[in-house]
Amino acid sequence: MKVVGRVVEVEGLDTYTVVLDSSTKLSKFEFVYFEEDGKKVLGYVEWIRVKPFLPSDVPWDVAAKMPLDGKTAVALARVRSLDEGTPSVGQWVYLASDEDVSALYEVPEERALWIGNLKNRPSVPIRLDMNALVRHLAIIAATGSGKTWTSVVLIEELLKKGATVLILDPHGEYVPIKEKVEELGGDALVLKAHADQEGDVLYKIDLTTVDTDELAFVMGIPKTATRIRAVLEGVRSAAQKAFKEGGDREALSLRRMVEYLNAVAEASEVSRSFNQFASLLKSRDFPIEEKAVKKLWSVVRKGPDPVYDLIKYVSELERLGVYDTRPTPLMSFLRPSTATVFNLSGIKKEVQVHLVYDVLKRIFEARVRYMREVPGEKYPFPVMVVVEEAHRFAPPPSEENVWTTSLLKRIASEGRKFGVLLTIITQRPSRVDQTVLSQCQSQIIMRIINPKDQEAVANSSEELGARLASDLPSLKPGEAIVVGPALPKPAFIKVRPKVLDYGGGDLDLVEEWGKATLIKERVRAVEELAPKVAELLGTSFTKDDIERAKGIIVTEKIYLSKVGNRVKARVGECSFVLGEGGCDPARALAAAVEAALRGYL
Structure with a gap:
């Protein structure tokens, strides 16, 4: 047993101060213990301070003869206990062995996800408890601190355990993981967000489930463009009638919408009355729904410009190739032991948000149906959804109101019951909805500099105290503080080397x-x-x-x-x-x- 010092002050049930042996080389986050009833009570060093032995602490006749130099310096360390037990003043404190520390972080092999090693004890592996991920995980770090590296390491471990992983990737950074995934015994595929991308499966949204307001949002039609929106509403209402009464799904396709809009434009240019307008539309196989046709006439009687403007919006959306009348089956891109990268790069934010909303809604509902054994599309395995740049899809109400925020809130609060799990990744936690962030009970926190972001992290985590939070700006790339139920105790780690590749790093x-x-x-x-x-x-x-x-x-x-x-x-x-x-x-x-x-x- 190596003695490191003696307890000189007990500050609380789990915190005490030690005066250190002058020969001891102790560092922050090192592990020590004291003994209580024959049991080792482990703790970690929160801080170390070295100060001169003050003359005020001794009588003047002694102080006047005492040199003030390194030989008379006093080293103090504050220790936070990780087990139950409180020391007494004067009790001896010892350096913990690697075996003691390893036992502290032990996780059963079948549930263990190896993400790295203790920074101060490189021989001690740190493994997350996979079952704890039902309560969600957040990876938080400033740019260049290693958050994507860490997420790739996590994905590697999940694939080894047979997990189904969906990565929402706004910049296409995760696409390269396909190149080496076979080395892990898993698979990877790229889900395309537009037809011109390279990938394996093109995601398609079922337009029969999309309402007119959604479509206007995705097209980017300004709310002030009331005449264009009125034309869209009129044409969609007519198309809905053809779908509901005749079962014609193609009536709601974008290609058919362009045909309907051309018919409306041509009819408006020659019509002098509503009856003539309606008659011409009917002759062009336009589905006549009286209220919709009247709405159209009220707009186009002043000229067809809004119709031609809408055709441009529709044509731009159609070129993506993802808006169809039949959706891509979930089982075509969700599979066990497979990481599916939803490559959202190269498309505007409105479409990104809509695609993410649609795929998350379908996955959540599929898992609910499976668990409750009700008819409809199902998926039989839990799904880990990795949300990269979470501030895009779950901003706080003060910044922006997007559909995905409410859906992610629901998944964060109810997903554990149905096997839809979240890994939230962000470099700006202050710009992520706090309800979503606080539901991620386990957190891997890397270097954070911005004071607002530090405050947001501290508010979202019960285990990250002010002392640990103060260390976040000084962490080096690849270093992290891990807290929450995914680990038996908080840990200061160095993330392990990765196998899979990713893009998006700093350029040389x-x-x-x-x-x-x-x-x-x-x-x-x-x-x-x-x-x-x-x-x-x-x-x-x-x-x-x-x-x-x-x-x-x-x-x-x-x-x-x-x-x-x-x-x-x-x-x-x-x-x-x-x-x-x-x-x-x-x-x-x-x-x-x-x-x-x-x-x-």
Whole structure:
């Protein structure tokens, strides 16, 4: 047993101060213990202070002879107990062994998620209790502190346990996890948020379940654009009639809406009365619902401009390819031992919010149906939903009112009963609804600098005291304080190395701008080699071809392979053999210049 000091003051049931042995090298967050009834009562060091032994503490005749230097300094440490027990003044305090500390954080293997090791005891692993995640988890950190790294480590552990994981990814940062996921014995797929994305499954929202206000929000139609909104309401009402009375789901499709709007615009341009307007619409197979047609006429009798404006909104939404009349089945993208990355990058915020609302609503309702054994779409396994940049989808009422906030509040309060679990990730906890944040009873808290964010974290956590909260600004990247039921006791950890990759880290500007120098040389080569390439390929290039080729060589990857005397090239979606046509002149020139620089020509 290594003695570290003696108790000199007992401040409460779980806090005491120790005067340290001068030979002891003790650090903050180190583990110590005292003995009570033959049992070790462990605690951790909250702070250490070194001060001179003050002359006021002894009689003057002694103080006058006492040197004030390092040899007479007194080292004090405050310790917070992690077990029940209160020491007595004068009691000896000892350094805890790794075995003692490991026992303190022991979690049964079948429930253990290894996320890292104690910072001061690297041999002691820290494992979250998977069953405690039913009460949700928050990962909170300033930019660059390691929150995405930590979330990827958590996802790795969940996949090993057979979990179903859905990642709501606003910037596409998690898409690269597909590359190495097989090493963990799991799987990953990318759920696309628009048709032009690369991915595995295109998510589709069922327009038969979307009301007109939702559609106007998603399209981004201003609330002040009352005439455009009135046209939308009129056309949707007519389409709803065709759907309800005739079972025609396609009547509510965006493609059909454009057809209806064109009919309304054409009829409005030639009609002089409501009856003529209604008759013309009927001749164009427009579903006649009298109230809806009257609403349309009241708007378009003044001119068809609102109709043409709405066609632009509808066409823009249709290009995404996610608004259809039949939804993507949940089982096509939710699977056990699978991380599904919902790639929400490249679309406007309104659509992001709507897609997140729709998928969360369907998952929650599917789990409720499964647990209650009622008809409808079901999913048989609990789902962990990782909400990246949670402030986008659950802002406080003072900032913004979005549908996803109320839904996330419901999941946070009721999800544990139905197996819909949340991992909330944010760099700005002060901009996350406090009801949602406080329901995340376990928290992995990394470096936080902003005072408002520190206050928000302290308010949301019962276990993070003021002393621990004061340490948050000094944490280094990859270091975290973990509190809540997912751990037997609070811990100061270093997050373990990850296996899976992710994007979105800080750029290495030296490397990136170094690439620019090489690209500049290639751009210059396009101008210089264009005449020789034209002669070699038996063609000619215009000035526009040359300028476009410069842009291609900067922005697109050019893949080349040589088979005999033929050089095969792929630029973007275009594959061709140099000199045999099959692609536009600019791409052919860019590929030929690259081939010449590599010595293929």
